[in-house]
Amino acid sequence: MQTRPVVEGLLLYAAIALAPTVVVWLVVRLVPAAVTSWWERRRRPAPVTPTCAPFEEVVANLRRLHRQVRDCRPPTRVRTVALLAAYDDTLLEACAMVGVDAPLATARGSDRAFARMLTEAALENAGIALDP
Numbered sequence: 639m640q641t642r643p644v645v646e647g648l649l650l651y652a653a654i655a656l657a658p659t660v661v662v663w664l665v666v667r668l669v670p671a672a673v674t675s676w677w678e679r680r681r682r683p684a685p686v687t688p689t690c691a692p693f694e695e696v697v698a699n700l701r702r703l704h705r706q707v708r709d710c711r712p713p714t715r716v717r718t719v720a721l722l723a724a725y726d727d728t729l730l731e732a733c734a735m736v737g738v739d740a741p742l743a744t745a746r747g748s749d750r751a752f753a754r755m756l757t758e759a760a761l762e763n764a765g766i767a768l769d770p
């Protein structure tokens with residue numbers, strides 16, 4: 639009968655030594671999962687926003703960029719390149735919205751200036767006044 643108190647003592651020692659480790663492990667594993675699950679159920683879906691700008695906004699940007707491109711003040715080369723790139727992108731976006739063929743989409747190098755004028759003319763013919 640002497641082995642029984644020794645075994646009980648060893649089991650009690652093991653329980654006392656392992657209990658904090660087991661409790662910490664459970665807290666580390668289960669609490670974040672429970673919080674995440676609760677947060678996902680509570681969170682509302684984000685409202686769906688349109689991926690493209692409204693037509694009126696595109697036309698307003700196109701007119702603003704058109705005025706800046708035609709400005710007679712000599713800007714820096716970096717500003718000129720950035721401004722023309724933004725203007726070309728907006729021209730192509732407006733053409734896609736209206737359904738007009740844009741020669742600017744396929745133009746490369748020195749042909750871009752002439753293709754830009756053709757694209758502007760196509761938009762003017764479609765009824766979008768670039769310089770009202």
